[in-house]
Amino acid sequence: MDPLDNFKAAQRAGWAYFAPLQAITTTAAARLVKFAHVKPGMRVLDVACGTGVVAVTAARMGARATGLDLTPELIQVARENSRIAGVEIDWHEGDVEKLPFEAGAFDAVLSQFGHMFAPRPDVAVAELLRVLKPGGTIAFSTWPPELFIGKMFGLVGRYAPPPPPGVSPPPLWGDPNVIRERLGSAVKDITFDRAHMLTPALSLPHFREFMERTAGPVIKLTETLSASDPAKLATFRKELEAAAADYFDDNVVRQDFLMTRAVKA
């Protein structure tokens, strides 16, 4: 199998357990939909939609929403979410790097903590902008490398086996300078904002265990280390709890994120 296909298959397997985290990303979804100025009737694509929290929020505001994700288990939950919310959404299993939509099909293309996990940013950006109409809005939320979740993924990257050549670290998508460079002259009017998400946790070990059960890259790493190097796993766990300690207060872990909005030139 091609190394990138292999990498994506491992991602798909890891993200299959993400659904309980939708309780936390639901609040951030409302922030992103507002920030993107979604309006009734707009054709909105939610890329790497997971359980569809952004698409469902946009549809509840009257948008014609479509959601796409790599992981079939999450698309199944997304279908259930749209049924419960009483909204029609066009759901697709698919890859950010190869979107199954026509050029210019959408008025807004959104991604919440999603497209940042596609291995090749240049390919992902080309696809996101291809399916967006000229004058349409691209908007996404990402984890800055210097804040907690970015640090957590940095830590996972240091303990995990190296990814195949050409795979970019996801938290680079949280750096405004990198974002400007990646979007380049294909967009205008880039605007940034910040917001935060709060994850309830009874203790730091509770938080760590929750990540080990729900966050794809953490799941894969702990699986690998528990089979190959339990001592290294113990050190990783200590480091993860120590990193989270700076953001843990009043039984919540604070997770700040960056929001980016731009208009396709």
Ligand SMILES: C[S@@+](CC[C@H](N)C(=O)[O-])C[C@H]1O[C@@H](n2cnc3c(N)ncnc32)[C@H](O)[C@@H]1O
């Ligand atoms: C952190 S979750 C975010 C899910 C959702 N957007 C939310 O905010 O709740 C990351 C998502 O990216 C998806 N993903 C990762 N790589 C992808 C790819 N190449 N194409 C499509 N989806 C991808 C995963 O399946 C997972 O659902």
